[in-house]
Amino acid sequence: GTNPIFNQLTDWFVCDDIANDGSELFDLNVKIDEVSEGTTEALDVTFYTTLSDAENGTNVLPIQYANTVNPQTIFVVIDNGTICNSITSFELNVIQVPEVNLSVPIIMCDDNYDGIVEFDITQSEFEILDVRQDNITVTYFETMDDLEADINAIQNPSDYNNISNPQTVFIKVNNTISNCYAAVP
Numbered sequence: 646g647t648n649p650i651f652n653q654l655t656d657w658f659v660c661d662d663i664a665n666d667g668s669e670l671f672d673l674n675v676k677i678d679e680v681s682e683g684t685t686e687a688l689d690v691t692f693y694t695t696l697s698d699a700e701n702g703t704n705v706l707p708i709q710y711a712n713t714v715n716p717q718t719i720f721v722v723i724d725n726g727t728i729c730n731s732i733t734s735f736e737l738n739v740i741q742v743p744e745v746n747l748s749v750p751i752i753m754c755d756d757n758y759d760g761i762v763e764f765d766i767t768q769s770e771f772e773i774l775d776v777r778q779d780n781i782t783v784t785y786f787e788t789m790d791d792l793e794a795d796i797n798a799i800q801n802p803s804d805y806n807n808i809s810n811p812q813t814v815f816i817k818v819n820n821t822i823s824n825c826y827a828a829v830p
């Protein structure tokens with residue numbers, strides 16, 4: 646038998662969620678696709694947290710796997726059905742998002758009773774970012790979908806007229822180095 650032909654795996658970087666707990670759920674099917682892309686032989690790919698487990702075929706990881714340490718090395722056994730198999734590895738990395746607090750609602754008086762008031766929504770930045778952080782940009786959006794797609798940002802957040810009453814505005818606090826962000830309603 647010959648060792649299976651496979652693609653060397655790249656390390657995997659994801660942004661943490663707002664919990665910043667250093668653990669995320671990884672769909673290891675992504676790595677099965679990466680390892681077997683362009684190969685003609687059928688590969689059986691399994692994942693392990695130790696080299697010993699990989700060599701002995703014990704404690705196979707589930708395909709939906711949440712890392713237990715950060716970063717975490719994952720060992721991969723690639724089997725092509727012959728007596729030969731290959732072992733490789735890659736690293737899971739969960740990158741912190743900016744540290745944020747939840748915002749307190751901004752309440753203003755409606756002098757002419759039309760439900761529309763001019764807000765300075767940038768004043769919420771002081772509560773959200775109580776810790777000085779470098780390499781941070783803050784942008785404002787009317788919907789979570791716009792925030793995630795990074796489209797239709799509110800152009801003048803210090804002089805903003807609400808479009809409903811009450812209204813939730815979504816604040817994107819982005820780290821410009823890692824490009825990981827926290828979203829705060």
